Amino acid sequence: MSRNLADRPGRWRTLRWGVVMLTLAVLATAMASLVLGGHDALLAYRPAERLLGVAVLFAGLANLTAMILVRQGRVGLAALGFAIGSMPGFLLAAVQTGFDQEPRAALWLVASAAPATAAAVMLTRGRRPHGARPSETILSATVAAAATAAVPLVSLFVGAYQPVTDAQVLDVKVHLAVVAERGGPHGERYAVVEMLTDIANIGRKSLVIMGSRYAVIGKKSEPRATPRQDDWPIGGEMAANRWSARFEKPSSEFLIETGFDFVETPFVLDPGQQTQTNFLTYVPVSRANTVWANVVIATAFADRLRLGRLLQDTTDERLDAEHPVHAVWELEPTSWIAALTRRHTLLQMKYSLIATQDPSAPDGPGTFIESHIWSTFGHTRQELNKEYPDNPNMSLFFGANYTETGIQLAIDGTGGS
Helix, strand or coil: CCHHHHHHHHHHHHHHHHHHHHHHHHHHHHHHHHHHHHHHHHHHHHHHHHHHHHHHHHHHHHHHHHHHHHHCCCCHHHHHHHHHHHHHHHHHHHHHHCCCCCCCCCHHHHHHHHHHHHHHHHHHHHHCCCHHHHHHHHHHHHHHHHHHHHHHHHHHHHHHCCCCCCCCCCCCEEEEEEEEECCCCCEEEEEEEEEEEEECCCCCCCCCEEEEEEEEEEEECCCCCCCCCHHHHHHHHHHHHCCCCCCEECCEEEEEEEEEEECCEEEEEEECEEEEEEEEEEEEEECCCCEEEEEEEEEEHHHHHHCEEECCHHHHHCCCCCCCCCEEEEEECCHHHHHHCCCCEEEEEEEEEEEECCCCCCCCCCCEEEEEEECCCCCCCHCCCCCCCCCHHHEEEEEEEEEEEEEEEEECCCCCC
């Protein structure tokens, strides 16, 4: 013990307790890294997450190795070990900011403080690497080079937790055909229209279907006397309907049939796979001579979004023009790192009916003319029920997207499309 410290026992005790606390903090960080990294290296859902788990695992081993090297007096290598051991906190912070940018990211940086401080102490207080044995210097340079080369690789792993920049959609084709004509209970005639839907994944990623919606809409299309070209387009029609046809009168639409989740949720389509559904719809020929079928399918990347428990079903609520219905799912984390950085995440699928107030509609004001579907993400029910609940970072992270397609058919003719 130096005379300076011997003359100041209080300072010595403070320094000793500081070293003990720093050692315990580094040991706790190392053990947490070993447990977290070991679990994800073996059990994470995605390959990139397993590789990130391996990186965190080795960071924990680097901390333990550095502590042993300190006792051997090899502070040069110990400093490198502590520096590598500080990596998990920075990785978690990067993952957190890529998901929802919560202030919690600062907590993960604090997790790197202990090994980073230990590395700084080794470099400023201990014996410098240039005084080490030649073999140690060579090994130190090798480890430093490997750590430098690992930086872009680690950034690739972290990219597995970053928002999707190339969200994909399905290839959806809808075919309509009149397959029969039937009579109603009061003598009214109905055209039986078959709606056949082909759904294919032509992308490079597996997609999970979060929700789906189809609608069959009818209208009575009538021709009109051809106006002069100088009188067309008709401004009033453009203002009211955003379209104007030179040879067709404007006509009001009405909803004939709609359905939600016509594709089972969750349903995963791998690249190259496809599925097919069909429906038979009764269309009253006295009220409609044209049918429009519209399909919307909400998807996300299957390796990022895993639906867990269904917390609320659409059948739990009553659907009308004023009250939409909701399906709320609990999302399962794909790894422990995902669980730490995403917290408890929920998906809400919202389905609604749209009514018109146009007095010329077939059933007057309140006639249903369309149905909608959209997805929102949040951590709590309160977040989901906000006026603008959607978190764009969450939607981008899961690769959430919509595929919509539609087709029209004149049912007073023959055949289909």
